[in-house]
Amino acid sequence: MAKEYNFREIEQKWHRLWTERQTYKVGEDESREKFYVLNMFPYPSGAGLHVGHPLGYIASDIYARFKRQQGFNVLNPMGYDAYGLPAEQYAIQTGQHPEKTTFANIDRYRQQLDKIGFSFDWDREVRTCTPDYYQWTQWAFQKMYNSYFDEELQKAQPIEKLIERFKAEGTWPADEKAQNDLLMNHRIAFLGETMVNWCPKLGTVLANDEVVEGVSVRGGYPVEQKKMRQWCLRVSAYSQRLLDGLDTIDWSESIKETQKNWIGRSEGAEIEIPYTLSLTGETEGAFTIFTTRADTMFGVTFFVLAPESELVDKVTTPEQRAAVDEYLKYVKSRTERERMIDHTVTGVFSGAYGINPITGDKCPIYIAEYVLAGYGTGAIMAVPAHDSRDYAFAKHFNLPIVPLVEGADVSEESYDAKEGTVINSPISEDKSVKYDGESLCLNGLSIKEAIAETKRFVKAHNLGRVKVNYRLRDAIFSRQRYWGEPFPVYYKNGIPTMIPEECLPIELPQVEKFLPTETGEPPLGNAQIWAWDEVNRKIVDKKLIDEKTVFPIELYTMPGFAGSSAYFLRYMDPKNDKALVGDEVASYWQNVDLYVGGSEHATGHLIYSRFWNKFLFDLGVSKKDEPFQKLVNQGMIQGRSNFVYRIKDTNTFVSLGLKDQYDVTPIHVDVNIVKNDVLDLEAFKAWSPEYATAEFILEDGKYVCGWAIEKMSKSMYNVVNPDMIVENYGADTLRLYEMFLGPVEQSKPWDTNGIDGCFRFLKKLWALYWNKEDNLTLTDEEPSAESLKTLHKLIKKVTADIEVFSFNTSISAFMVAVNELGQQKCTSRTVLQALPILISPFAPHIAEELWEAIGGEGSVCDAKWPKHEEKYLVETSVKLGVQFNGKVRFDMLFPADATPEQMIELATSAPEAARHLEGMQIVKTIAIPKRIVNIVVKPN
């Protein structure tokens, strides 16, 4: 009986030793090249970890360990995104302080994580809800407040520079209030009166990415549009840089695409449209429209304004006033959700006419909800022939449709494609207005040429300008919640004022109740000690507010993404109390080389943190424009639910294969009492009192359960807990199996059934090292050529696979190699001392144990990653398939150094070839070294 692989003992031992020896502690080390591996830090929920959570951590840990063994100084930190709604909702229900539950959850997470054997440097742990961390969130906010985005430099600049410029231009107002209003339009963090997503049920506003299909992502409560004064971040200023940066980073195409869609760059033109209040009247004024199809100016048959547009009031004629008001009332009554789902055509004529500057035509101006106030100028020119929305509107209101593309049939639908030759532009010469003797003519041009020509014309004659629009909106940065970073802001005569930087952090005050106050203030309104004493520079009791030296402090808190936007910088220097990150430290670690996390953050965290980092880069704090060089999106682990089938109105359960003979109801059964789809009957009876007296109809003496792939959740009883797996198989098996399941990026169901294969592999690996007497098998004998080949094949394959994150195939290669070495009865030190190093990224505990047993020096984590040598892989002869007309006919051996010509020669003269060549003529011969010799023949 060979020495047993006692994973429990081994894993406990190494967890202890790693802690004692501080194996995973990292510091800056100029002598080695840095490598920064990062996981998206978790929000510690009350449910604890399920097997899906560690997937990304395991993958990145493998990579981190591998890089370390390759000689890099690897930073691999972990922390917690600790502010958030669930803890607060729980606090409202139970009265427990969110900090208490959050910290309890963190402890639980830590316990679970520790069992899996990650190489995290826990000394660098950050929690977004601790003052020493959020001090720097507040600090960054103040920096944003005191900065503006310089369009020309395309970077953030101190607000003082802007003030100087205003002064130089003579546009700097004398009045303090006016100064403040002016600067607010430029600050990167600003207080704005904007339409926000208001969620009454949650009692807070939400960012665009927190709302999907008109309901909140958290909770699924309805969200309405409301105009409110909120803190905002001018993310939109960085649109172009956020877009350009995508080309410099190594992210998946799909996530880049998602971000490109979200940023939504569109190039077009803004054109000035004068308007009159009647067909015969004088010009009253002008408005601006935005279009990406400047080429369709000749097809404009009406104009449309968004109902929320400020122009609506100006263009509405007295005769139309009543109709317009009624329409606006209707629009207001519609929720965002209704507007999004229901696209029925609605609108109203304003009474006014817009004058097409190209044709001179007067076209009616409508007001319709299909035009959005928030995009472009909130006004459009409508070209029904070539825009489907305009088309539907024109059909509904019986407006003319003028086709502008050759061959386009617009009798049934619009022709939206940007291809074809332009016609009817103009229809006749007198239909085109002359400017400085020049009139626009697009006939015969392609659409692309026509767009360019119109832009040129419009620009040349000052009718408008070329303009790039972005769909990306500024982020609403305040929440009416308790459990978040407080704003370091107080209000002096209604003007927001920053609390001095030296006084940060402004700590979250204690409150009795976590709900909004009776007067409708946010939860911070419940805080008693929450006023700023400007003279003594400290937080004092609210009662002392006198609006002279003591002022009220902001009651809003920051949103969830505030704390997660720069945490990767803080990991570099987590204990620094002078700066977010020290300059030298930041210069060493630069940015994250490998970031691992879910793709669901594509339009949230991954945009905000890129924005936040770009801002800090402009300040010189961050050293790279892009925070995350390479991004790997791990897939979701779905649940695999099991079912039992209860015969209706009985307590009898029938096995899967026999269920069709009865009238049954499928019932979810806990997957932890099912093994290989066979139900543990006793465990089932014990599972719930309801089933204590259950009876079973078995097949082949077993109860076979049905199964389905569903989301992993408690209610489906399909949650598999990593602790259970670690208990039964060990952390190394868990790690291997999570990776063996399939590619990291792919979503896949968890199925514990296959785990035995990985467990067996580790036992086989273990058995290579021990003989029957429990002694090491290790000898100093020269390894056989076979064993060397096995080893070097393995090194080559594993090294290449880890580099491209193909962990399932590297593990397969290990399985093959261990089987081969077992068969070869390999006991050579040369071979056996390399294996623990190679396996250590995947299964660090067993690797350490074996490394120690064979007398390896130090920790296997620091052992140098072996390099494969090609000479051991070279064959003396090569077995190739020889094929005729594409079909393989026989295999034969060639000298390894044979040239293609020689191989063809040998293949055609081989005895096996004779019967294929009989009566045939060789048309063509192809030799692919190490693969195949191909001979194309035809009858003589």
Added chain:
RNA sequence: GCCCAGAUGGUGGAAUUGGUAGACACGAGGGACUUAAAAUCCCUUGGCCAGUGAUGGCCGUACGGGUUCGAUUCCCGUUCCGGGCACCA
């Protein structure tokens, strides 16, 4: 509607980017050891056909075409599933 990614045995998935499809693992079947169980080890396992047999033949990577000596891989079309954006002018 627009954009992106994908479809391979009973199952999870390989295939050196155009070169013997199905590695590796699970499951299933058969066998060895064992009083028995567990553990371990060995054999078979895409489908169909022929043969006592080592074996041989045909079909096969969602479907239909194409390029090529050769296609899971490249091109065109179709179907289905997943993801993103969406009255964004």
